[in-house]
Amino acid sequence: MDVTNYIILSAILFSIGAVGVLVRRNAIVMFMSIELMLNATNLAFVAFARANGNFDGQVVAFFVMVVAAAEVVIGLAIIMAIFRTRKTASIDEANLLRA
Amino acid sequence: MSLVFAISATLAVAGALGMLLSKRAVHSALFVALTMISLAVLYLQLSAPFLGMVQIIVYTGAVMMLFLFVLMIVGVDSSDSLTETLRGQRVAAIAVAVALGLLLTSSIGGAVIASGNSLDSTIAGGNVQAIANLMFGKYVLALEVTAALLVTAAVGAMVLAHRERITPKLNQREQQQARFADYALTGKHPGPLPPSGVYARHNAVDTPALLPDGSIAANSVPAPLQARGSVREVDQVDSQQIVDLSQGNVVIEGGDDGRN
Numbered sequence: 001m002d003v004t005n006y007i008i009l010s011a012i013l014f015s016i017g018a019v020g021v022l023v024r025r026n027a028i029v030m031f032m033s034i035e036l037m038l039n040a041t042n043l044a045f046v047a048f049a050r051a052n053g054n055f056d057g058q059v060v061a062f063f064v065m066v067v068a069a070a071e072v073v074i075g076l077a078i079i080m081a082i083f084r085t086r087k088t089a090s091i092d093e094a095n096l097l098r099a
Numbered sequence: 100m101s102l103v104f105a106i107s108a109t110l111a112v113a114g115a116l117g118m119l120l121s122k123r124a125v126h127s128a129l130f131v132a133l134t135m136i137s138l139a140v141l142y143l144q145l146s147a148p149f150l151g152m153v154q155i156i157v158y159t160g161a162v163m164m165l166f167l168f169v170l171m172i173v174g175v176d177s178s179d180s181l182t183e184t185l186r187g188q189r190v191a192a193i194a195v196a197v198a199l200g201l202l203l204t205s206s207i208g209g210a211v212i213a214s215g216n217s218l219d220s221t222i223a224g225g226n227v228q229a230i231a232n233l234m235f236g237k238y239v240l241a242l243e244v245t246a247a248l249l250v251t252a253a254v255g256a257m258v259l260a261h262r263e264r265i266t267p268k269l270n271q272r273e274q275q276q277a278r279f280a281d282y283a284l285t286g287k288h289p290g291p292l293p294p295s296g297v298y299a300r301h302n303a304v305d306t307p308a309l310l311p312d313g314s315i316a317a318n319s320v321p322a323p324l325q326a327r328g329s330v331r332e333v334d335q336v337d338s339q340q341i342v343d344l345s346q347g348n349v350v351i352e353g354g355d356d357g358r359n
Binding site: 004035 | 104115116118119127131138141146147149154157161165169170172184188189199204207208210226229230234237241248249253255259260
């Protein structure tokens with residue numbers, strides 16, 4: 001059981017998520033990239049918990065999941081509200097906050 | 100490196116790359132779901148069965164399905180615009196992210212992580228009990244704050260997604276009056292649209308109905324099908340056959356000849 005492999009996988013997934021946030025223009029796909037980054041950090045937490053032999057990392061990962069779920073709910077509601085006024089999900093169009 | 104890790108890690112990275120590279124947002128969502136499931140397998144491999152199950156239930160079950168619902172509302176074909184708003188931003192972003200990945204992997208790969216501890220033998224009662232002990236003991240304050248956060252998120256989502264009705268709702272009488280006013284002004288037929296054609300061989304919605312003179316009733320096929328050009332032709336042989344059958348001067352052959 002080599003924990004380093006898991007950490008490297010986590011770093012790779014985090015980097016792919018970062019590229020997604022920076023490159024994609026669709027708000028929903030950007031959001032998915034953020035979810036991917038959160039999941040990558042979760043994997044690192046769980047791997048380190050395994051390496052240290054205690055469960056704190058798993059509890060932290062659980063809390064990250066809860067916060068991510070709440071964040072998804074609010075974020076998607078905001079995307080829908082923007083879509084209603086602008087008829088687009090592209091972040092380039094949402095450069096003004098007034099409706 | 101175990102076989103499970105190799106397969107799951109490959110699938111996770113493939114899903115992440117698919118999310119990044121696929122043009123349509125729906126495909127991205129499905130690729131992310133693949134990544135989430137692979138991560139759940141990795142959690143199981145890291146002796147975290149509770150988190151593995153939570154990952155499947157919360158992420159692939161709830162979060163990604165929420166994404167798909169929103170994609171259905173926002174429009175499935177909302178594909179990305181490929182024009183760059185900032186010049187050179189895409190290349191710079193990819194370079195920065197590759198540098199970040201190299202930095203992380205090289206620094207972590209050089210670090211020595213003590214992995215002699217075993218997670219299973221340290222705690223009696225299993226994974227779920229150990230997490231419960233921590234969550235309702237050491238981290239109970241964080242758990243309570245999480246409850247407040249979830250309530251706030253639920254209320255916030257309702258407020259954001261709520262749409263205030265700014266016009267009064269039409270009752271049946273007003274709907275009829277509007278319909279007949281429309282008929283008087285534009286001549287639009289006030290009744291329901293004609294149903295699709297029902298024939299011996301097919302009665303799907305893409306078959307147009309025939310008017311008494313044998314011509315096709317144009318609005319008997321839904322407009323999306325007409326726009327897609329997938330309106331089924333009414334076979335001249337078929338309609339001739341119907342005429343023959345109604346006049347009783349044809350012999351019915353045995354069975355379907357396989358034509359559609």
